[in-house]
Amino acid sequence: MLAKTFGSAVYGVNATMITIEVSVDQGKHFFMVGLPDSAVKESEQRVEAAIKHYDYFFPRRKVVVNLAPADIRKEGSAYDLPIALCILHASEQAVLNDLERYVIMGELALDGKLRPIKGVLPIAIEARKQGFKGFILPKENANEASIVNNLDIIGVDNIIEAIDFFEGRKKIEPLISDTRDIFSNAQNDYDVDFSHVQGQENIKRALEIAAAGGHNAIMIGPPGAGKTMLAKRLPTILPPLTLYEALETTKIHSVAGKLGAKASLVSTRPYRSPHHTISDAALVGGGSVPQPGEISLAHNGVLFLDELPEFKRTALEVMRQPLEEHKVSISRARWAVEFPSNFMLLASMNPCPCGYYNHPEKECVCGPGVVQRYLNKISGPLLDRIDLHVEVTPVNFDQMTSNRKTESSQEIRERVIKAREIQTRRFKDFPEIHSNAMMPSQMVKEMCEIGDVGRLLLKRAMEKLQLSARAYDRILRVARTISDLAGSETIKTEHLAEAIQYRSLDRENWAG
Incomplete structure (x- = not known):
């Protein structure tokens, strides 16, 4: 007898439907075809133990399991449940109606219980797109899948619940989540806040500008100055995720297996802070089975690289293309996958190996040329x-012990949101551009016009401060963001002057 149902394979952040067919016929031996990997082939042992636990038997006849299309490699243990149900149906031990109307995924334990799987959200999205009635999956993954509407999400604890559901002995109500409740409850779901930071008003201002325009930023200062503490608070002033951004972010974390048990939608902006010993593949993604790296896990959020010069140069260089294109492509011999990577890069570094170059009180002990060599670890x-x-x-001590009330993240975020709304209106005809930082050079000339006084100021600054040519566009983008924060339609001289001061490392004499 033949039984058929459907599962799914995830490549990149998208799912592909897999047809699972089981034939039980005269003969002996168990055959699994359709390009399965070792984990899929081992399902025979898990399925046999699981169904025996509930007094069913594994047929001692010719059992053929086909995973189609046969030219796509199937990986992982999530095919256990659909294979087990098809075997029971094909061997006439159970009459499981409507198997073909559902997508079924789940890893079986030897006692028949279901273990959680990866990539549930993209599978649910594809199942709805393909017109399936529902999705049968482990109960621990049900919250994640339930954010997809118009699809019955049936979470089960073990294989017997799935059997009872298909035989009509047990009714399981589909799980439904209200994404509006998830968002409203997560607006201020942060453990840190800018109101906890005393002093450093100029750094807070710079991070506000970075958040308002989506600009990448680097902080240079001695140890203990508060760089990491400030970086952790940057996500708290970014605009809330939209539903589309939340779905995109959740898909990536789902594929990577980073969502916790019973998690649903990622409703706050990600903050990733990898250690400087990270490998190239772990940072940008890759592996024999391509997985998203840290730059993709930080999609729609912040990637913080502490002590930037200590990272391997090769790891930093592979970030250049994703920073420009907001996606990373990983190619292998048989396939290529693409992961989104639209993140804000925030980095920190000491000004020199000892950490005290340009310190107001402590003396730098680095020898001649050491500071420049240290800075040269970061490529142009x-x-x-x-x-x-x-x-x-x-x-200083007075600032640390001051009781003066400082601005909260909520107050700063309100200004950031208003500035982003201005940019949304500005780029309404350019759907691929979402913030000032994404403007190409040609658009900078059109959107960032400055008067004669501003042009003269910028010319003198570039000559006197010996700014490099690459600083020109950057200064104009940042000045545009500063004017947005001020609610000004034009870039004024004071906006331009403030933007100029944020180009420290472009000054040719900065390192002495």
């Missing part, structure tokens, strides 16, 4: 993609 092309260079100075 990577630095070219960073709009704001912010010098961080230590907070």
Whole structure:
């Protein structure tokens, strides 16, 4: 007898439907075809133990399991449940109606319980797109899948619940989630806040500008000045995720297996802070089975690289294309996948190996040329993609012990949201551009006009401060964001002057 149902394979952040066919006929042996990997082939042992636990038997006849299309490699243990149900139906031990109307996925334990799987959200989205009635999956993954509407999400704890559901002995109500409730409850779901930080008003201002325009930024300062503490608070002032951004972000975290048990929608902007020993593949994605890297896990959020010069140069260089194109392509011999990577890069570094170059009180002990060699660990092309260079100075005792009330993240975020709304209206005819930082050079000339006084100021600044040519567009983009924060339609002289000061590392004499 023949039984058929459907599962799914995830490649990149998108799912492909897989047809699972089981034939039980005269003969002996178990055959699995359709390009399965070792984990899929081992399902025979898990399925046999699981169904025996509930007093069913594994047929001692010729059992052929076909996973179609046969030219796509099938990986992982999530095909256990659909294979087991098809075997029971094909061997006439159970009459499972409507198998073909559902997508079924789940890994079986030896006692028949279901373990959670990866990539549930993209599978649910594809199942709805293909017109399936519902999705049968482990209960721990049901919250994640339930954010997809018009699809019955049936979470089960073990194989017997799935059997009872298809035989009509047990009715399981589909799980439904209200995404509006998820968003409203997560607006201020942060453990940190800018109101906890005393002093460093100039750094807070720079991070507000970065958040308002989507600009990449780097903080340069001595150890203990508060760079990491400030970086952790940047996501708290970014605009809330839209539903589309939340779905995109959740898909990536789902594929990577980073969502916790019973998690649903990622409703706050990601913050990723990898250690400087990270490999190239872990940072941008890859592996024999391509998985999203840190730059994709930070999609729609913040990627913080602490002590930037300590990262391997090769790892930093592979970020250049994703920073420009907001996606990363990973190619293998048999396939190529693409992961989104539209993130804000925030980096920090000491000004020199000892950490005290340009310190107001402590003396730098680095020898001649050491500071420049240290800075040269960061390549020009990577630095070219960073709009704001912010010098961080230590907070003095009076500032640390002050009881003066400082602005909360909520107050700063309201200004950031207003500035982003201005940019949304500005780029309404350019759907691929969402913020000032994404403007190409030609658009900068059109959108960032400055008067004669501003042009003279910028010319003198570039000559006197010995700014490099690459700083020109960056200064105009940042000035445009500053004017948006001020609610000004034009870039005024004071906006331009403030933007000029955020190009420290472009000054040829900065390192002495």
